[in-house]
Amino acid sequence: MNLSYLFDAAHWDLSAPGGFPQLILAHLGYVALALLIGTVIALPVGLWIGHTGRGSFIAINSGNAGRSLPTLGLLMLMVTLLGLGLTPVLIALTVLVIPPILTSAYAGMRSLDHRVVDAAKGMGMRPWQVLFKVEVPMALPVLMSGFRSAALQVVATATVAAAVGLSGLGRLLIDGLAVNDYSRVLAGAIVVAVLAVLLDLLLALVQRWIVSPGLSGRAQPRSRRATT
């Protein structure tokens, strides 16, 4: 166990090319872009399938299908087809985040209590009001858990970007391996793992903030808290 690379102050210099700050920034950039594009594609589709109940076959099976697609293979296929660059990496990572978000959006919508939706309709809410004021807020806990697992996966997997010449924390792994510098590899592994944990914590806070207290049980007296 050699932590010298990790604790070398020179590698933490903000302006150092290939230093931790720049690699982390690039890494988070890929993660954020993939999550953004993935959410824009998967969330409306998942909500629509869950809301209408049409095409649930897609939502249920996309999870497993997505997991079984080897990201490295997809990445190398895209690079071979499109050439080196950011686009093939983003395509591969987006394909990775779509299934968990799609499946959880669907599962969240399906898990709703129908009486609540009926009550909302009975109170005269318009379909889009039912969707955005009742169904989506209530589906949020499940949806966020899917989003968090997508984020965890993509943080760990974005390291493969370095295998096709891009930046990100995978550089430490690939370059460290190429020159047998295990201290560098270890540093990369630790920083990615810490980054993943921090991101998950951050998303847990976001979830706490956006999920209605009435749903998470925080608004109820202790004795009546759900045991689930």
Place this chain on the structure above:
Amino acid sequence: MIQYLSNNHEVVLAALRQHIYLALLPILIGFVVSLPIGYLGVRFPWFYHPLVNVCGVLYSIPSLALFVFLPVILGTKILAPANIVVALTIYTVALLSRTVADGLRAVDPIVTQSATAMGYRRTRRLLDVELPVALPVILAGLRVATVSNISLVSVGALIGIGGLGQLFTRGFQLFYLEPIIIGIILSVLLAGLADLIIVLIQRAVTPWARFQRGGGTA
């Protein structure tokens, strides 16, 4: 594509064989290891949250980092398949022990209480009542672990041992699509087949599940 297959079927078959071995051995070991660990998370409630957290952290370590780093810890050669097997076993355990704990925790207390009232001791109650009831949840976790292991093996190709992943790196280096496409197709088919086998096993060992609707979906 057919041309490539007929010229290189030995390479492809060897890669496929290695892929199956590297993906499934960790599943078997991981499953056996996770059952007691997951049980501990139920038996001792204080152990549950640390277990979930540790599993989460283990699962967030990038596979590439683990593949490269294990030889340093284990003292194995960098090109030893054992590294991949150990790394994937760690992921399997991280995923499954949590599922086992969740599955056992989700057993209706009324069921365990009735079993106790009927005279079941703790060990027999666990093996004869709680485990079978939790089996659908555990097997759902096993499906996830199996499918993701099969797709993770290929990352090992970046360090020289990755079953079908070797077809990816080969195609990438030669700028040649055929091996990459064949590798992806075989990997997805393998995952689908393994998933199907687990579903069939689940059907066989939980015959009661077919008579009730609305059970948990994977």
